[in-house]
Each structure stands twice: as structure tokens, then as C-alpha cells.
Amino acid sequence: MLESKKPPNTTNGSILKIERLKVHFPIERTILDTVLAKPIKVVKAVDDVSLDIREDEVIGLVGETGCGKSTIAKTILLMHPITSGEIIFEGTPIRSLSKDRRTGYFSKVQMVWQDPFSCLNPRMRVNDILSRPLLNFKRMGKREIRERMRELIRIVGLNENELSRYPHEFSGGGRQRIVIARALISEPTFLIADEPTSSLDVSIQAQILNLLKKLKDKYHFTMLFISHDLAVINFISNKVAVMYFGRVVEFMPKDHLLSKNFHWYTKSLIAAIPRGRRKIYASVSEERNYELNYDGCIYYHRCENAQEKCLSVVPDLKEYESHHFAACHYPNRP
Amino acid sequence: MMKTVVKNKKLFIGLIMLLVFVCLGVFAPKIAPYPPDKTYVGPSLNPPTKAFWFGTDRLGRDQFSRVIFGTRVSLIAAISVTLICIVVGIPIGLFSGYYGKAIDIALMRIVDVFFTFPWVLMGLLVVVIRGQGLNSVIIALSLSYFPQIVRVVRGAAMSTKEQDFVAAAKLTGESDFTILFKYILPNCFAPLIVQTTIIMSFSILGEAALSYLGYGTRPPMSSWGILLQQATNYLWVAKHLVIFPGIFILFAVLTFNFTGDGLRDMFDPRYKRIYG
């Protein structure tokens, strides 16, 4: 039986710590490039990110496409090599995990994927899909496995008789529920949700978000929720990390998301979100020049408050208020 | 499911024809009026008559019986070659496609050798090494065609491995072996099945050709190729000896072509939407 866990009553320990993480992908070089000794070009998907995630929290990781949030998720799940820095899960750096320790790691760290249509094997029935994690991670008898599957499928809102169906017989929402069931069946302590509702219809999105919230409240796993949609992040997280071009530019309690943005990027993001009330905007801004080569703040060329220091010194995350960090030399004081 | 098969005309016809051939092969002794190697059951080199539907050859053997029994040889050849190609080709294709890099390069270079080796020469080579016979033909054709299977499976494996569910499988602790055979392979079936029917039709032609050249089945075992070879000597006086084996070869190849085309259509996702 999946136990409803009680929330930890001591000050939460750190469950996942990301320290100065860099994940760089080399761009393919031709032989000519090597011969001419051209500098090695890399894509800096994640560039010096530090994040401390504590037990029972829901961290919302938000940013626009290409900012590196998915890369962080995949790196935590050992799908990308770490270029430099550390990721420490429950005290163990994941870099040092040997092949057999990895199975243990995956029994505790799981993922809910974005596209429910491609993350389920079309040739496996649902009961097969759900039983695999149990077979691989735990030593459970056949009967126990069947019980656990039935329990999970009910919890995620599907019928027991749907266990013998194939994924393509379900709608998008149904498939996503299967994905969630698969992720939770081995009772992980840490769940990463990478844009789990972005490819679903709006009315289905609400169902899935409610489900995730309910499951989180019941089973008290820690969640890293990734999305580009600030409204969704606002709904589900208790802390929010805003990313821009591979860096975390602001990290704050959820209540500050709408009321207190220290970083100018966060401010412009919040301002750009349509709120439904008919408005006429006055200005048409032009595209800025992205090709400046400089060593300073990554947001310099779009920032409304950019100053000289920003061009040459990279701002680190500074705690401008209790539990509220921003990577800015001249932050917005709302 | 049955409805889709029936609506798909090519597949339907192909499967019917296939059924006919299999029946001919299996029930050959019941269908053929005379044993295929019995000489002088009729006059020599006679054109088709009511008594001998396909005529007789120089030794007075009934062509009809010989052609019917030839079906057996062709079917055995086609099935054997296909089975060997699948058993050998699938694992190579899977490993090559899934692991990529060094393993892929190494395996594919070896497979390339077989791919580029002309199959007729392969037939000659095998015969030189182990002598004439149906088994040699089967071995030669298998070695010539298995690269096709490797190519198809490798391609499908390479595209399937990029799918999210493969990454998800790793996250659920699946071993490499399980991933290859439970996740990747089942998703390669569509192009694989089509390629299988293509190899079957190649085998029919290949066996006939190699037997014609004298590498394959020896008389008195009558394969269509042997029949053709024996008929060439009497081309001017007994055209009927060439026509009937030729027609059977044609229809056998057509059968597999239709079936293959039909299957390919059936697996096409767009097709399903239209025909339900």
C-alpha cells in the first residue's frame, strides 16, 4: 500500500542540491576547424546554476524556451553529462554513482514527461508499463504488483479495467495520468515534472494540475515543476526560480511572484502575460542586437535598467530579502 | 481488423494468392496427377493437352506435376532464406542502430561486404565451397539478403531510440537487453514485415536463377529454375516448357509484392484514418 506520508516536522533537509552547475554542449567541429585551431564552440545550456531544494517543497522552474530548464531536468536524471559543478541528491553526488547504484537512484527520482504521446511504449499495455518499475526496483511478488497497479490506476483517476489497454486507446489526459502513475508507482521521494501540461488542452490541463497537487499533498514527495507558463507555476509551486539563458536570475517564495520582482526580466515576464481584459498597448519595440560580445550580465541587452557595471561584471545571486535571491547589480525595488 | 484487411484490395488479393501457393505446396502429392520424376508417363515433348495440362518434357514427364512440386522447393527456399535473414539480421541491426558509434561502424562495414557482393557470385562461391544443392542456394541467398534486414532494422532502431519512451524506459531501470527487444524491436515491425515480403520474392527469383545456372537443386528434384534450364534446350520445339514455370515464378513474385504493398499501406497511419 502506498502510505500517505506525514509532512516532515523538522526544518526541511536539503534533498537535492545543485552547486554551480554547468552543462555545455560542444558544437560539432570539422577536421578543418581542428587543423585551423579554431576555438571550440559550445552551447552553454546551463551556465553556473545553484539551487537548493528542500524536502516537501514544490520548486517552480520557469523560463522561456531555450533557457536551460529542461537541460537541468535531464542532467539530474543522468541523461546529460555534467561539464562542471555538482548535483547532490540526499548527500551523494550523482556524478559518483556507479552503474548499479543508478537503479537505486531512479527508484527515488522520477520524471513526468511533457509529451504523453511519445513517452509511453505504443507496444506495451498499461499494466505492463506500470509493472516494469516495480519489477526493476523492488522485489515484489506478482500479487503485490497487481495490487499496487490497481491502487495507482485508481489514484490517478482511471478505471481498473483500463489496465489491459494500449496507450493509443487513451486521450491525451488519460495518457498523462498513466505517465504520472508510472512515475509514482515506485514511491519516489523526488519528482521532476517537465512541462507536464503544455501539450494538453486547457480543460484537461486543469484536471492534471489538480491531480498533481492532490498527489503531492498526500504523498509528500518533493517536486521540481518546470514550465514556461507563469500562471501554472503560480498555481502549483511554493518557491519559484526564474531562468534566463542558462542562469537562475531570481529565486523567491511564490507569494512574491506577483508582488515583488527584483530582477528586471521577471518584471517584464509578468507584465507580458495576457490577462484577458481588453487592452491597447502603445509601444512597438524593436528587436535588440544580440551579437554583442561581453562578459557581464546575461540580460544586459534587454534590461531597462542596464548600467555600466552590468556590461563587465556577472552578477551572482544575492539575497536581497529573506529567502528571496536575485542576480542583479541594480535590482528593481517595488 | 478483418475489415481493414478486406478493404485493402492489394493485401486481400495477395493473401489469397499466398494461400493458393501454400496449398499447392502442401498438397502437391494430392494435386499432381503423376509423380514429378516419373519418366515416360506420356509422349515426349508434347504441347498441353487434356491429359497433360502443361504438356510433357523430353523424357515424357508431366510438366504440370513438375511445376506443382516445384512450388514446394520455391516455398521452402523463400521461407528458409527469410527466416535466416531475420534471425541474423535483426540482432545486428538492433545493436548497430541502438549503440551507434564504434559498434555501428564496425558492424556495418562487415555487413557492407555482404551487401555489395553480387548474389550470383555468392551462389557460385558457396557452391564451390560446399557443393551444389538447395541448401547451398539457401545459404547463398541468405548471405546476400540479410543486409537488407539489417539496414531496415538499424534505421528503425536509430529513430526509435530517440523517442521519449526509450529514455523513460531507462529511467524505470530497464536493462539494455530489455530495451532492445521489448521497446525498440516491436516498433520496428512495420518496415520489417514489408522488407520480409520483399526478401521472399527475391528468394523465389534467386532460387530459380541459381538453379537455372546449375548451382542449386539438382534433378530429379524439380525447382522452377531447373525446369527453365531444361526447357532452354528445347526452346524452339517446345515453348510450353518455358512458359508455365515462368508464369508461376511471375505469380509468386506478384503475390509477395502485393502482400508487401498491402501490408505497408496498412501500417501507414494515414491509411488507418481513411479506412477505419
Added chain:
Amino acid sequence: MDRNDGRILDLKDVTTRFRFGERQLIAVNNVSMHVDRKEIVGIVGESGCGKSMTAFSILGIVPHPGETAAGQIIFQGKSLLGMSRKDLRKLRGAGISLIYQDPLSSLNPSFTVYWHLNEVLRAHRPDLSKKDKNHLVLDALKRVGIPNPEDKINQYPHQFSGGMRQRVVIAMALILNPSLIIADEPTTALDVTTQKEIFNLIEKLKEDLSLSFIVISHDLYLIGERCDRIYVMYSGQIVESGNSVDIFERPFHPYTVGLLNSIPKLAPGIGELETIEGDVQNLMDLPKACFFSTRCKFSDEVCKSTIQSLEEIEKGRMARCWKVKNRQIQQTVRS
């Protein structure tokens, strides 16, 4: 193309269906709508509701085996449904333009920006001299807010950001001075800050060039904020229409209310989102009843047995629900 005041586009009872053997899928089900001069009209709905197919029906580019079987489509006085293929082709790009969702795939990566704009001109105005064409190209790029167009015209799509590419696509759409531009999910593939800029551009073009727009999206808040009037579609039908301010303040149809409630708001402290139960209707087996009745919390036997028609509830506001018409439902939207 000259622009008369008043109605630019009028759709009356348009039905587009796909025949598969004996079965048929009705993608656009008796849809009536209109667009006036200098208006931004929004069509909003979830996947499968028929919003894109409506746009394709207007332009006559419904994919095979679909056909627009019934209704009238009048564009500036001319009927589009009976038009010859040749005349329709002349209309596309010059009278009505279409902008697609993903600028990366609407632009050919092997050709320059100049080539793309030139192609539009070549197809419709072969009479123009090279000098005139150049002038039009640069002018169009300037209108969409691309700085230094003289340098940009020889660049390739992959050298631009997503927002810039979409601007190029918009430039292609307006270079021949159409009266109406249909934008099908124009910013779904773009970031929210770029989205804001693109829509600012659309508003500006509406003002400066007296253009009309149809914007198609699944993003209800975006449509509400940026469109003058809205049509809400569900399962191929229009279920609600009206002025966007009114619809947001007082939505009528239960589906609209459900949608508004199920979208997470940018507001503090929400415990749970209200949801619309069930899944989107299958367009092949349409019931002889209100299509939304299987999911509506107000539905009863009447709803599940009678086909609902679109009725005027107030001036300028229509809804497809007899209970709304008879004022039997009071609904509130959680703000």
C-alpha cells in the same frame, strides 16, 4: 484591393466535412461569423474544435478528402465558395492572407528573406519592375518593425530569432495590401515577451493600414486581451460570440465559463482549479443533442436530446444553450 467600409467577410452556415466511406466527420458545423473593417476578431477553442478548419474553409485550402459542402462565404461582396480555382489563387495573399503557427516551418530554410517576399510579388504582380519590387519588400519589412531591412534581406531564416521570423511572415502577408489577415496560432511557438511584441505589431498594423485580422488561438486570455470580438468554438460549432470585454465580464455558455475557470490565474492563493469533466467530443459520432451535454454540469434530459441552436441572448451576444436563453443558469467566474 479597395476597401469598402463595413463588412469585409461574412460567413453564413458554413459546413465543412470529411467523408470516409460511409462515415463523416463534420469539422465546421454550420458556422456563421463576420469580420468588419479595422477589427480584430478572435476564434478560440481547444484542439479539434474546428477553428483552423474554418480558416482553411475561407481560403479554400481544406485538405483532401474534406469539402466545404454548404453555406456562403462572402468576401468584399464576392462569393468565395463558387469561385474558380484561378480566382481563389489570386485572392490568397492579395485579398486575404494566412499566417501559420510556426515561422520556422513556414519559411524555407534554403532561401533568403528577400526571396520569400519576392515570391509573393512574383506570383501576383509579375508586371512590377525589379526596382518597384525592391521598394515594396523594404517597405513591408519596415512596416513590421524590422530594423535595417537593407542588411536583413539577404539573410536566411535560421539567422533570425523566432520573433523576427514571425515578423517576416507577417511582412509576406501584408506586402500586397490585403484587407484581411488570418493568423492561426501566430504566437504559440514564441515566448510570452515576443508574443506581446507581435501583438503590439498587429494592433499597430490594424490602425495604420486599416487591416482586419482573424486571430485563432487556444489561449483564451490572449484572445480576450487582444481581440475586439470573440467566437468560442467547440466540436465544430460556435457556442458563444460577442464583444470580448463582455464575454470576459459576463460569459454565458457553460463551456466558456468552464474554460475561464480552469485556466490558472495570475492571482494568489488558489487551492484547486475548477475542471470540465470528461474529454473533448469525438467529431465522428456527433450526438443529436447539445455537443457539450456530456460534460456540462447543468445538462439534463432536454440538453441530451435536443440539438441546440445559436441564439441571441443580448444585443451582439449569442450563445448556444437553451438554458442560458431562458436565463435558467447563473454562473460566476472566479477571478
